[in-house]
Amino acid sequence: MAAAQDQDSNVVLHGVTKRFDEFVAVDDLSLELARGEFFTLLGPSGCGKTTTLRMIAGFERPSEGEIRIEGEDVATLPPHKRPTNTVFQSYALFPHLSVEANVAFGLKRKKVAKDEIAERVATELRRVGLAADANRRPSQLSGGMQQRVALARALVNLPKVLLLDEPLGALDLKLRKGLQVELKRIQREVGITFVYVTHDQEEALTMSDRIAVMNRGRVEQVDVPEEIYARPTTTFVAGFIGVSNLMPATVSGPGKVKLDSGLEVAASTGALAAGEGCAAVVRPEKLRIGLSGETEAAGDGLPRVEGVVESSVYLGTATQIVVNLGGDVRMTVLVPNADEAERQRLPGGGAKVVLSWEPDHMHVVTESVGGDSADPEPALSTNQEG
Ligand code: ATP
Numbered sequence: 001m002a003a004a005q006d007q008d009s010n011v012v013l014h015g016v017t018k019r020f021d022e023f024v025a026v027d028d029l030s031l032e033l034a035r036g037e038f039f040t041l042l043g044p045s046g047c048g049k050t051t052t053l054r055m056i057a058g059f060e061r062p063s064e065g066e067i068r069i070e071g072e073d074v075a076t077l078p079p080h081k082r083p084t085n086t087v088f089q090s091y092a093l094f095p096h097l098s099v100e101a102n103v104a105f106g107l108k109r110k111k112v113a114k115d116e117i118a119e120r121v122a123t124e125l126r127r128v129g130l131a132a133d134a135n136r137r138p139s140q141l142s143g144g145m146q147q148r149v150a151l152a153r154a155l156v157n158l159p160k161v162l163l164l165d166e167p168l169g170a171l172d173l174k175l176r177k178g179l180q181v182e183l184k185r186i187q188r189e190v191g192i193t194f195v196y197v198t199h200d201q202e203e204a205l206t207m208s209d210r211i212a213v214m215n216r217g218r219v220e221q222v223d224v225p226e227e228i229y230a231r232p233t234t235t236f237v238a239g240f241i242g243v244s245n246l247m248p249a250t251v252s253g254p255g256k257v258k259l260d261s262g263l264e265v266a267a268s269t270g271a272l273a274a275g276e277g278c279a280a281v282v283r284p285e286k287l288r289i290g291l292s293g294e295t296e297a298a299g300d301g302l303p304r305v306e307g308v309v310e311s312s313v314y315l316g317t318a319t320q321i322v323v324n325l326g327g328d329v330r331m332t333v334l335v336p337n338a339d340e341a342e343r344q345r346l347p348g349g350g351a352k353v354v355l356s357w358e359p360d361h362m363h364v365v366t367e368s369v370g371g372d373s374a375d376p377e378p379a380l381s382t383n384q385e386g
Contacts, residue, residue: 009068010035010193011056011161016065018051018217025051027217029065033161033195038187040196042204043214044240049197052214053163056195057086070160083160089169091146093138093153099125100134103153124152127186144175151186161193168203180206201241205229213237215368230283236368238281243332245287246279247305247325249364257364261325265303267364278364284334286361289321292352302356307331309351319346323353331355 011033018026026048033039041049054060056067058079067074074082093102100121107117125131128148138146147167154162167183168176184207187194198204204211205225212222213236221228221237232238238246251272252258257265257280265280272278292306307323310330314337321333333355337343347353 009033010070012068014066016055016062016067018055018060019063024217029219031212033193036191036193038194038196038207038209040198040204040208040211041214042198042201042211044199047214048217049214050165053165053195053197057084057163058082084163085154085157085159086163086165087150087154087167089166091150093146093149095138098135098137099130099149102149103156106157120156124156128152143171144179155190159192161195164194164196166197183207213240220368231363232281232365234368235279235365238365243284245282245284245331247329249278249280251276251278261305263303263305265362266359267362269364272366278366281363281365282357282361284332286357287331287333288356289333289335289347290354291347292354303359304354304356306354309347309349309353312346312348319343321346323355
């Protein structure tokens with residue numbers, strides 16, 4: 001790839017493969033990250049996201065392919081010569097040094113002038129909300145605070161690219177949610193490219209400008225969060241992001257698919273040819289549910305399938321209903337609990353129901369090349385009711 005093409009790209013990976021002996025951890029990966037982008041590598045454990053991050057950082061060398069940062073081929077550069085800094089899940093702070101000394105450490109080694117160090121350290125500690133804690137030791141801080149120190153320590157070096165490997169993974173859910181919002185604010189403020197590794201799809205959707213969903217060393221889809229969620233392109237992405245709501249189908253002609261349940265519906269079939277297997281996705285909140293026979297409740301005139309309610313779970317803000325369409329096909333429906341009387345009328349276990357959806361809300365996805373090994377964390381907590 002010519003350097004001229006990299007002008008607006010901050011990080012370019014081209015045909016990058018990483019093998020550990022015979023095992024291919026990262027397989028022919030190509031990505032272009034824009035300057036100032038919050039870019040997330042998302043995928044299940046073992047899909048190669050950390051290995052990809054470590055290759056950008058210089059801790060691992062690609063077996064094949066090229067990595068450029070700011071147009072420069074960094075293949076021969078060791079980590080400390082690259083314009084990158086990494087924040088790890090384990091904060092890796094010096095326990096015997098104060099917060100301030102931890103953050104100042106790298107600048108001191110580079111022999112930056114004392115006044116400048118003091119100013120830059122103070123700026124970063126203010127940015128991460130730790131100005132009042134400069135003289136404390138890491139052991140006197142909470143996990144969240146220690147991670148802020150690690151962040152300040154990375155930012156103080158003014159990297160061109162900040163690499164973050166599951167930085168919130170060790171924190172409890174509430175703290176993690178707070179820090180997600182704050183990390184995003186800090187990234188906007190400093191304008192540095194962030195490459196963020198996580199297996200948490202909700203975290204990726206919340207924070208990222210773009211997401212690369214990885215599966216078995218390959219990128220399955222790269223897009224903005226809204227597209228990844230609303231228009232997944234493969235069965236793996238559809239299953240890994242949100243609740244897996246797939247109806248097996250076959251392309252029956254241009255712009256038409258036939259669900260295995262028998263229904264033929266119009267759909268965007270892209271490059272798929274007639275006869276090819278695929279799956280139709282409708283997100284849980286886009287499905288309407290009504291008792292069989294109550295056509296109005298289920299949306300008259302809309303595409304529809306029949307099934308039997310397997311479970312109904314109260315989730316506080318919504319009710320999650322799982323409907324068995326026959327065989328192993330299950331669809332999850334999410335109904336907002338806006339009205340208590342309406343909630344009471346929702347069909348319970350064993351009820352025969354009709355699911356329907358607006359045609360725009362159904363998308364056709366193809367089988368994943370890497371297989372559907374997704375074992376995502378449940379998107380919603382469960383609280384069985386009946
Ligand atoms: P996790 O979230 O569990 O770290 P990941 O997506 O970051 O998952 P990687 O750490 O990149 O995955 O690992 C990808 C694959 O490569 C895994 O199967 C892992 O066992 C393998 N792997 C990683 N590093 C090495 C190594 N140094 N030697 C041999 N195999 C490795």
